Amino acid sequence: MESPIKSLERAMRLAEAVAEAKDGVGVADLARRLALPKTTVHRLLSAFVELGYMEKDEAHGRYRLTAKWLSLVTRFLADLDVRQVARRELEALAEETGEVIHLVVLNEGEAVYIDKVEGRQTIRMHSRIGHRAPLHCTAAGKTLLAHQPPERRDAILRRHGLPRHTPRTITDEATLIRHLADIRARGVAFDHEENEPGITCVAAPIFDHTGAIVAALSISGPTERMTPRLPALAERARAAGAAISARLGHPDASSAPPPDEECAYRRISGTRNGRRPSAADPYQSIQFHKNCRSAGTVHTRKRTWKAESPRSDEATSSVRPLPASSLS
Template sequence: MEIRSLTKALRLLDALGEQPGTLGVSELARQLELDKSSVSRMLRTMEQSGYVEQDPKTQRYSLGIRMGVLGHKALRRLDLREAARPFLEALAEETGECSHIAILADNRAFYIDQASPRRGVVVDAPIGTLAPVHCTALGKTLVAFQPEALREEILAAGVLEPFTRRTIVDPAGLVRHLDSVREQGVAIDDEEFSIGVRCIAAPVFRYDGAVCGAIGVSGPSPRVTDERLRAWEPRVKGAAAELSARLGWEEDGFAVSPEGASVRVRT
């Protein structure tokens, strides 16, 4: 009996969480196919503990502050590296190339994990690698989706070193390029950091809409043709979106722009 009551209470919380507004007792009872008296009792009990709130004017219910506190604690404890692991492995197997995930650290792309396919020679970027942000796919992704003020600060702090003849070293040109990355939702390193290596990456967002990482795939340029990059793009974007959802990001198809507004990420 207690297990059934708990299951009903959890269903109530789920129903309230899926509703952007409020719900009345009759609506919840009808939606969950429960009797009104049981729904009313459970709601009153959960209200006393702060898990739901009742509007004193409309008598309708919504999730309470206690649920927000618990959700925030759960999200803070979720480890990005651990959460990303299955997505890295899947990308490596699907593409046949090495996949990576990086975060922004000291104004550079800090590689926190990677996965290699079972066969073949791959482009290796050891965990702990610090790479420049202006000429790597992961780095450009991490910078492109930052708020404008922070993006300018990051770019001003670094030197646009020409690692290859393809490296973008013109500040204005780099800003335009990053605008394109943000618009397209994906960044490509076309032998800009190392001759013979091409990469593609997409942003990972956390629960509050801020970019917290970048996930991508790298490979030798003879294998990584334009055709393969086009084929990988939806896979990399998809992995980034699924990982973002795992981290609590709920804005389906949208990211936070430098001005704070939502912009569509093309898929």
């Protein structure tokens, strides 16, 4: 007699095979694909039909999944807590990088820290869960803002403006909008002392099953320690964001970075053509290289980043606590 586990395995393999068939599938095809007897396939299909999880097209003898599966998925997704789902990745990032890791959401036009894992470094960024920070000058905030619909993005900018926090803060709206488009293309955002002197951060988006951004994670630390590692940290943040997104049901999480036709090799130097970047557009010295060899970078199938010079990230003395009710 077949074990219950083996029977369940066969049933789920069959359900997955039916799900993959766009126009439905018949008993013979399923038996061939799964290497199962036709009698077994027919018995399992009949059970799924009786339970309401499949339907049979009598005219063509094909089986399809029904919407009843959605009720299971909907209940599962409703119970997902991004903090709970992300925690393992946050802890792994903190252990691997030694830096402070934040989980951040958008709330009333500001970035709100809903979780944090301390790194092992003695000198590190100071922040607290529940603090608020501006969107336009923090890595996590810019990530959240970059993935908003244009109408909502513009409404947020009108409401909150672009106040200067450091000499590196982007305060020109047109410059910021171009910068946000670049963030969407790269899949990561940087903050080089734009919000807090001496602090550099990198952040990546987290998407849910609908493809909407629900949070951002960031790696934050002293500029001196972060800058040499930014390329590796950027890739690690992006991978962690994709892993969390996949656990939240995002269907395309594994393809977050764009293709490498144009390698985002970014250089922010102190000068450009003998002139210093303007305060309004500190990113004006960004250069994109289609031929990575000219920049001395190995061109791989993954998008490549070169470390940028300092700017910054999140929590500062200007942030204010989030009401406890918002964190429950």
